[in-house]
Amino acid sequence: MLWTTGGDFMRIMCVDDEEIIREGLRTLIDWKAAGFDEWAEAPHAARAIELIRLQPPDLIITDIYMPVMSGIEFARTVRAEHPGIRFIILTGHEKFECAQEAIEIGVARYMVKPIFPEELQEAVSAVVDEIISERTANKWSEQAKQRLREYKPVITEQFWVELLSGSLRGEEAIRARMQQLDIELYAESLSCVVIKLDMHAIATRYGRHNMNLIKFAVRNITEEIMHEKLAHIADIEPSQLHAVFRGEVNADSLAIVLRSFETTLDLNGCVGIGSAYPDVSELFHSAREAEEAAQILTMMDQTGIIGYKEIPTRKKERLDYPYAEEKTILDTLRYREEAQPNLLTPFYTALSQQRTAWPMTKLAFVQLLGSIYRVADEYDIGDSMPPFYDTYTELINAQSGTGIRELFQRLCELLVTCKNKKHSSLVNLLIDQAKAVIEERFSDSELTINSIAAQLCVTPNYLSRIFHQTTGMTCVEYLTQKRLAAAKTLLKHTRLKSYQIAEKAGYANSHYFSSLFKKNVGETPSQFRIGHGARD
Structure with missing residues (x-):
């Protein structure tokens, strides 16, 4: 053995019954410079197979004519157990049948003696490139599998986000995703409950930096009390959790959950209950109902539990909240560098076409306002925005659709400007840190x-x-x-x-x-x- 260095090195083995041939090949080129850190040799195929079982090489150079077992048969035997090992077969006679058979069993190179250093160097370099490419591909494949294992919880949570938001539609598509993620939802019907948290109270008592810890505690309390019918709790927005239940939800059990929030965390909350739907593809309807119900309590500055069917105004008239148009506005705020003029127009048009009472329309704008401020909180620029109460008051006092659109346009432009400034400074800092890491390492x-x-x-x-x-x-x-x-x-x-x-x-x-x-x-x-x- 030669050149043992440790690490992710490459090994070469020379198999020939003549010692002078083995010695000549060992010194014919600079094997270390060619990329090999370890040299092994064997006088015949049987001994080589013993060594291979102990420590497989990456490349084997062998003569086609050897006693007991030929180079072709030797290569066929080895590659049956170790298909990744490359072979260069040397021969003193150029026979088409032998070359064809060598190619069929996957021999990398078939070379006719005498072998010159340049020829061997070229052949070995090509094999080394193949080995490196294969190792890189295997590494990438393993990394991809590892990432899939690591990101499965994230992908699962994204499934629930898409399902409850309504962006994932169709029974077949939903069931296919559930099967991929090993999610089972066997029930006659499904319903959604929204637990809305008081962000101000959490920030005052525990600090905004502990928001995730508080939501974790809320999740645990809910799971402990409602575990029999609870299917999943999705963390979709900073201020609320979406709980999916099998069948209709018992309001008395939810009351126990709220009391536990109060006694354990000293927090009150708003709980909205959506209707039960028979198909999983309709679950997003229940989620929207639960969101609207919880939002009603929030806008009325009340806590407690309310079902969608219990909202008084729903018995008189119905307003379909334009979620798709809201998503367009929020995506613009998150991913665009400017808020284009008339950004609110599609949202306003979707509301005005329903011809609902003005108080109901204003309530929809209040919901949009809360969503915009949540985006500001996501980017930690809430302090650069006008106080929510001031904007809320201006919205409530607005006397025309034009006034409301102008209010939201100003607000969106301010948010995008503040976000861009913060992002630019963070990007420059990251680039400087990346350059420093490269300079050092x-x-x-x-x-x-x-x-x-x-x-x-x-x-x-x-x-x-x-x-x-x-x-x-x-x-x-x-x-x-x-x-x-x-x-x-x-x-x-x-x-x-x-x-x-x-x-x-x-x-x-x-x-x-x-x-x-x-x-x-x-x-x-x-x-x-x-x-x-x-x-x-």
Whole structure:
């Protein structure tokens, strides 16, 4: 054995019954420079198979003619158990039948003796590229499976968000998603309950930073008391939870839940109950009813429990809240850099076409107002917005649709402006931190866009996007630029060997480093050193 270095290295094995041939192949090219860290050899196929069972190599070079077992039969036997092992078969006679058989069993190269160093180097380099590509693909595949396992809770929660919001429609599509996520909802009917929390009370008693902890406690209390019929609790909005139940909900049990909130957390809440629907595809109707019922109590500054069917105004007239138009407004606030003129017009038109009483229409605008302020809280810019009560008062006192539209347009433009300012400063800070990480760790061959993003607590996709938008180059291009600049300096001012410079510049594979250097600089490291002259 030679060159054992540890780590994720590549192994090569030479199998030939003549020791002089094995010795000649071992010294014919620089195997370490070719990418191999360990050399093994065997005098015949039987001994080679024993060694392979102990420690499989990545590449085997063998003669086609050997006693007991030929190179072709040897390759067929090994690849039956280890299909990832590559073979280069050497022969002194160029026979078409042998070459064809070698190709059929997956031999990487079939070479006719005598073998010259350049020919062997070229063949080995091609095999190394294949091995590296396969390892990279396997690593990506495993990472994808790991991400799927890690993100399953997130994907499951997203399913509930889409189901309850009504964006996921159709019995077949819903059942397919449920099967993928191992969700079972066997019941004659399903209903939704919205538990609306008092954000101001939570911020006063516990601090806004403990909101998630309080919602976790609320969830646990609800699950403990209502576990028999409870199917799921979805965290869709900062100020409320959506609970899905099998069948109709018992208001008395919910009253126990509210009393537990009060005694355990010193908090009151509003609970809206939606109707029970027989099909899971209709559950979003129950969710909307529960939201409206809870919102009624909130607007009336009351706590307690109310069912959708118990809302007095519902017995006289019905107003269908324009959720789709609201979503367009909120998506604009979240994802656009400006609030276009007449942003509120589709929402206002959807309400006015229903010809409901003005108080009911205003109530819908109050609900939209609360949604807009929740978006401001999401981006932590609530302090830059006018106090909610002041805006609420202006809305209630508005005497025309024009006044309401102007009010919301001003509010949306202010929110987008504040969000853009905050986002811009955060982006610049993230880019500076990313550059600092690269400057400090570029010589680490394990440094990738994923590890940089993980250190900065952002996703790789997000980091890549903002880095390119801000600097005009990708994060990988910037890292490569830093590494090659360091390599150039070492080539100019030291007499280190190419593989040593590759390691110091952050490349574990010197062959890959040389290829990348030539691709970006236009000449090999050796040519660059000759052209610039190494100096002590």
